[in-house]
Structure formats: structure tokens, C-alpha cells
Amino acid sequence: MTVTIDRATGKRRGDRTPRPGLGRRLKDGYQKHWYAYAMIAPVAVVIGVLVLYPLGYGLYLTLTDANSLNSARTIGVNEIEATYKFVGLDNYADILWGPTAYDRFWSHFIWTIVWTAVCVGLHFFIGLGLALLLNQKLRGRTFYRLVLVLPWAVPTFVTVFGWRFMLADQGIVNSALDWLHLPTPAWLEDTFWQRFSAIMVNTWCGVPFMMVSLLGGLQSIDNSLYEASEMDGANAWQRFRYVTLPGLRSVSSTVVLLGIIWTFNQFAVIFLLFGNTAPDAQILVTWAYQLGFGQQPRDFAQSAAYGILLLAILIVFTSFYRRWLNRNEQQLAN
Amino acid sequence: MSTSTAPTQAPAEQITAPTAPPGKVRRRGERSRAASLASHGVLTVASLVALFPVAWLVYLSLGPDKNDYLHPGRIWSKMTFDNYAFVLQDTNFFDWLKSSLIVSLGTTVIGVLVAATTGYAVSRMRFPGYRKLMWVLLVTQMFPIAVLIVPMYQLLSELQLIDSYFGLILVYCSTAVPYCAWLLKGYFDTIPFEIDEAGRVDGLTPFGTFFRLILPLARPGLAVAGFYSFITAFGEVAFASTFMLSDTKYTFAVGLQSFVSEHDAQRNLMAATAVLVAIPVSAFFYLVQKNLVTGLTAGGTKG
Numbered sequence: 001m002t003v004t005i006d007r008a009t010g011k012r013r014g015d016r017t018p019r020p021g022l023g024r025r026l027k028d029g030y031q032k033h034w035y036a037y038a039m040i041a042p043v044a045v046v047i048g049v050l051v052l053y054p055l056g057y058g059l060y061l062t063l064t065d066a067n068s069l070n071s072a073r074t075i076g077v078n079e080i081e082a083t084y085k086f087v088g089l090d091n092y093a094d095i096l097w098g099p100t101a102y103d104r105f106w107s108h109f110i111w112t113i114v115w116t117a118v119c120v121g122l123h124f125f126i127g128l129g130l131a132l133l134l135n136q137k138l139r140g141r142t143f144y145r146l147v148l149v150l151p152w153a154v155p156t157f158v159t160v161f162g163w164r165f166m167l168a169d170q171g172i173v174n175s176a177l178d179w180l181h182l183p184t185p186a187w188l189e190d191t192f193w194q195r196f197s198a199i200m201v202n203t204w205c206g207v208p209f210m211m212v213s214l215l216g217g218l219q220s221i222d223n224s225l226y227e228a229s230e231m232d233g234a235n236a237w238q239r240f241r242y243v244t245l246p247g248l249r250s251v252s253s254t255v256v257l258l259g260i261i262w263t264f265n266q267f268a269v270i271f272l273l274f275g276n277t278a279p280d281a282q283i284l285v286t287w288a289y290q291l292g293f294g295q296q297p298r299d300f301a302q303s304a305a306y307g308i309l310l311l312a313i314l315i316v317f318t319s320f321y322r323r324w325l326n327r328n329e330q331q332l333a334n
Numbered sequence: 335m336s337t338s339t340a341p342t343q344a345p346a347e348q349i350t351a352p353t354a355p356p357g358k359v360r361r362r363g364e365r366s367r368a369a370s371l372a373s374h375g376v377l378t379v380a381s382l383v384a385l386f387p388v389a390w391l392v393y394l395s396l397g398p399d400k401n402d403y404l405h406p407g408r409i410w411s412k413m414t415f416d417n418y419a420f421v422l423q424d425t426n427f428f429d430w431l432k433s434s435l436i437v438s439l440g441t442t443v444i445g446v447l448v449a450a451t452t453g454y455a456v457s458r459m460r461f462p463g464y465r466k467l468m469w470v471l472l473v474t475q476m477f478p479i480a481v482l483i484v485p486m487y488q489l490l491s492e493l494q495l496i497d498s499y500f501g502l503i504l505v506y507c508s509t510a511v512p513y514c515a516w517l518l519k520g521y522f523d524t525i526p527f528e529i530d531e532a533g534r535v536d537g538l539t540p541f542g543t544f545f546r547l548i549l550p551l552a553r554p555g556l557a558v559a560g561f562y563s564f565i566t567a568f569g570e571v572a573f574a575s576t577f578m579l580s581d582t583k584y585t586f587a588v589g590l591q592s593f594v595s596e597h598d599a600q601r602n603l604m605a606a607t608a609v610l611v612a613i614p615v616s617a618f619f620y621l622v623q624k625n626l627v628t629g630l631t632a633g634g635t636k637g
Binding site: 032033036037039046051053058061066072133134138144146147148150155158159162163171175212261265288293300303311314 | 447473475485507
């Protein structure tokens with residue numbers, strides 16, 4: 001029942017009064033595809049109302065100087081009209097080039113890139129290593145697998161608090177380090193160690209997803225490929241390089257993309273680990289949230305502008321990533 | 335099975351097998367004792383790392399005093415379930431449970447219901463605007479919360495929907511609906527086209543085909559989409575922390591934070607609540623995780 005876009009409309013044009021143009025095309029399209037449109041209508045409405053409309057409104061807010069003091073609000077019985085005004089692209093200019101732009105935007109930007117790269121790298125390599133180990137014939141394999149998935153199974157907002165207890169000044173981690181006569185860093189206070197612990201906690205949370213997906217990918221690689229390569233005299237490294245890695249391509253390109261998007265947007269870990277206490281360890285998402293909701297007065301316009309910038313970064317990145325993947329695939333095909 | 339993973343000389347020995355003494359010949363897939371031990375060692379360490387923070391939380395939840403987390407040694411001698419009793423009886427635990435369930439289930443039901451037909455349409459039909467729709471569905475999934483949170487806050491406060499379950503459900507639907515549509519497309523793609531054709535030959539309309547033939551077959555896919563929406567909505571922090579203001583309407587993600595304020599930190603109660611939340615959710619997760627992974631990656635690879 002696949003409906004294809006064929007050229008039937010063009011043929012019929014001669015029979016009726018020739019009326020080419022948008023109206024006609026819409027009408028034909030409607031007759032031909034009305035059930036497809038009826039089926040996507042619910043989602044189209046939801047996306048339009050809940051995503052595109054707020055997005056447009058947010059875009060408008062970024063062009064104003066809206067904050068919690070001049071927005072429409074109700075205090076008791078008094079309704080106060082919004083008094084913010086249009087300022088054009090000032091917010092973007094201020095964020096990107098304004099005074100102290102480095103401290104407000106670029107330092108967080110760099111940290112976000114580092115954070116994303118390090119976290120996804122660690123997720124991927126630890127996940128791949130564990131998946132390779134779990135893919136062997138091994139006693140207790142199912143048990144290991146179930147335990148290793150635990151960080152994913154428990155909600156993040158629960159585990160992050162567990163980590164907070166552990167990393168507290170005299171928590172178990174520092175007690176253990178002290179017992180071993182190692183230095184005991186201030187995990188949740190010192191900027192470097194804040195960043196370190198954020199990456200550590202996020203790595204801990206994110207490895208299981210990579211591990212399980214990559215394990216699925218490994219199990220789908222045809223065993224006869226390994227036999228054939230062994231017959232050809234490939235050693236363990238060569239089999240890994242020329243059979244395992246290519247076999248994992250489609251799975252890993254997907255999970256790496258998902259991982260990058262999720263890590264870039266990761267809110268819960270940093271927000272719950274530090275609250276408002278760590279301005280230097282905030283990635284762009286949590287920083288935007290701080291501007292909009294974690295301070296007084298709430299700077300809605302700047303926060304929304306950060307949001308738009310973030311979305312722009314992600315869209316640009318994703319389209320380059322997909323293009324790069326497509327090109328690689330074509331090269332392989334040739 | 336993958337011999338490729340064993341960090342040993344085993345493969346080399348296999349290749350030179352003829353020269354090796356007969357007693358030492360290994361079959362494919364067998365590894366030396368040392369390699370086996372190494373694998374077990376690494377996996378055991380990794381398991382401990384995965385397990386410890388959670389186990390520690392459980393252990394701390396048994397200590398009666400709010401600063402016991404600094405002196406874990408003392409907990410052992412005075413272990414008690416008092417925290418649990420207190421949390422269940424004297425806090426808003428059940429209010430939070432109610433809010434969490436209302437919001438998560440509401441999101442799940444709306445998400446799956448709204449997305450089902452669309453998933454089918456994009457899986458089977460090619461219509462003008464198809465690529466644009468797919469692109470929108472994809473891009474919506476990578477919205478950082480920072481994009482929508484400010485305008486949503488403003489719009490919901492104009493509509494008096496701040497601090498209401500319905501408002502939060504609407505916000506969650508903005509991510510759940512596109513996601514479910516995407517995931518269900520992946521699932522519908524695995525159902526053979528011949529079934530649709532058979533239905534059409536027997537005189538069903540496209541809607542009839544969908545509701546009578548495909549939907550019953552797609553129950554596992556619907557379940558995965560539902561589970562995923564549920565788990566995401568349940569664990570969401572940013573919107574819930576911002577939009578829910580009264581402490582009886584907190585979801586767990588917000589309620590848990592409320593134990594630690596600037597003045598007081600009731601960490602023992604917090605740990606107990608965390609454990610009470612974690613047990614059912616993790617159990618639920620373990621039941622569905624296998625399907626979850628296939629669903630998540632299928633959408634991407636087939637996209």
C-alpha cells in the first residue's frame with residue numbers, strides 16, 4: 001500500500017482546465033495523500049503547538065530584554081502588564097562579543113566541548129571494552145551484565161545524590177584516599193575537581209547504555225567472518241581491526257551521535273551535583289538555566305538566547321556528522 | 335563468541351597449532367587460564383564500581399542520624415529502618431508518588447496514542463513533506479531543555495498552568511511525542527508490507543489496515559515506546575524543578591532535592607527515599623531493558 005509520489009498529477013492536467021500553481025498542487029496532494037495527512041495530523045498539531053509555537057515565542061523573547069521584573073505577572077490580585085521592549089540582536093551580540101563575554105559564554109563553551117568529548121570518549125571506550133569482555137564465553141556473563149547495567153537502571157536523580165554523599169568533604173571517597181595516604185581533593189568545591197567529578201559521575205551513568213548497545217552490535221556480527229579471517233591467518237588485533245570494528249560501524253555511529261547529543265544536553269548530573277554552587281563547572285545548558293531561573297532577577301531573554309545558540313550548535317554539528325558518515329560510507333562502497 | 339577479544343597469545347598458538355604439543359591444543363574460542371582470569375578480574379572490578387554507589391546509598395539509608403554519612407563505620411552497630419518508617423509516614427512521599435505517576439503515565443499514554451498513527455504513516459507512505467516531517471521529528475529530539483524552558487514558562491504562566499500536572503504533561507509531550515513517533519516508525523518498518531497489502535486486497539481502508547492489522551501486531555513496539563516515555567518523564571529534573579511549586583505536587587526528582595536546603599540537610603531521609611524510589615523503577619527497567627536497547631538503536635540506524 002505504499003503510496004509513492006508519482007507523476008499522475010501531471011498527466012491529468014490536460015483533462016481538466018489547466019490551472020497550474022500552488023492551489024492546484026495542494027488540492028491534488030490532498031486528494032492523493034489525505035489519509036497520510038490525517039494520520040500525521042495529531043503529531044503535526046502537537047509539534048506545532050508544543051514545540052514550534054514556543055520555539056517561535058522563545059526566538060521573539062531573545063530579541064527583547066525580558067526578565068522577571070518586566071514580564072507580565074500576577075502579584076496577588078494585581079495583574080501587571082509586560083513592559084519589556086524590542087532590542088534586536090543585542091542579546092546575541094552581548095553574549096558573543098560583549099564585555100566579559102569570555103567569562104559568561106566562551107569559557108562555558110570550551111568546557112562544554114571538553115566535557116562532551118571526554119565523556120563520550122570515555123563512554124565509548126569503556127563501553128566497548130566491557131562489551132568485548134562480555135561477548136566471550138564466560139562463566140557468570142549474565143550476572144556481570146545485569147550488575148553493569150545498574151547505573152542505567154537506577155534513575156539519574158537518585159544516583160547523583162549517592163555520588164554526592166560519597167564525594168562530600170569527609171565522605172567515603174576521601175576517607176579511603178586518606179587511609180591510603182593519598183591527597184584528598186575537595187571534590188565538590190574546587191573548580192578542577194568539580195569538573196573532574198562531573199565527568200566521573202556522568203561517565204559512570206553513561207557507560208551502560210554504550211555497553212549494551214555495542215554488545216548488541218557485536219552479537220550481530222556473523223561468526224563465519226571470524227572463522228574466515230582466522231583461516232587467512234589474521235591475529236587477534238587484525239580480526240578486531242578488520243572484522244569487529246567495521247561490523248560495529250552502524251551501531252557505533254548511531255550511539256556516538258546519541259551520546260554526543262545527550263551529553264551536550266546533560267542537565268541532571270551537573271545541576272544535581274552542584275546546584276548553584278559551581279559557576280565554573282556549569283556547561284552551557286545548566287548555565288542557561290541558571291540565567292533564566294537560578295538567579296534574581298531572572299534573565300529570560302539571555303537564557304532563551306543561550307537556548308537558541310545551543311540548538312544552532314547541535315543542528316550544525318549533526319548535519320556535518322551525518323554528511324561525514326555518508327561520505328565515509330560512499331568511500332567504503334567504492 | 336569472539337576470540338578477537340581475548341588479550342592473549344591464544345590466536346597465535348592456534349595458527350601455529352601443528353607445532354604445539356598435542357596436550358596444549360586449544361579449540362576455537364578457548365582461552366588460556368590467565369586470559370580468563372584477567373577477564374573475570376576486569377569485569378569484577380567494573381561490577382564493583384557500578385554497584386558501589388548504589389549499595390552505599392542503601393547502606394547510608396539505614397543510619398538513623400543525618401550526619402551518619404560522614405561516619406559510615408558507626409552505622410553498622412545501629413542499623414535501623416526508622417528512616418523508611420519516617421519517610422513513609424511523616425513526609426510527602428505518597429503525594430510525590432502520586433504526582434510522579436500522574437505525570438509519567440499521562441505523558442506515556444498521550445505520547446503513544448498521538449504518535450502511533452504518525453509512526454505508521456511515515457513508515458509506509460511517501461507524501462509531500464515527508465522528509466521535512468522526519469527532519470522535524472529528529473531535530474525535536476535533540477532540543478536542549480534550555481531552548482523551550484523559558485518560553486514554556488512564560489506561556490504556561492499566562493495560561494495559569496504553572497504548578498499543574500497538566501502543564502507538566504504538556505511540556506513532556508513536546509519531547510515524548512516526536513520520540514515515540516520516531517521509535518514506532520522503526521518498529522513498523524519491521525512489520526512486513528505484505529500484511530498491509532493483504533488488508534488492502536480484502537478491502538480495508540488505510541485506517542482499517544492500521545487499526546485492525548498493524549496495531550495489534552505492533553503491541554511490543556508500543557510497549558517499548560511507552561516504557562521509554564515513562565522512564566524519561568519519571569527521571570526528568572529541569573522542567574519539574576521549575577514548574578512545580580507546591581511541595582505536594584513535586585515529582586520524586588524535585589521532592590528528593592527538597593531534603594537538602596541551605597539550612598538543613600536530612601541526608602538519611604533523602605537516602606531512604608532514594609532507595610524507595612530506585613527499587614521499583616530499577617525492577618521495571620530490568621524487565622524492559624532488552625527491548626529498550628533494540629528500540630533505541632533501531633530508530634537511528636534505519637532512519
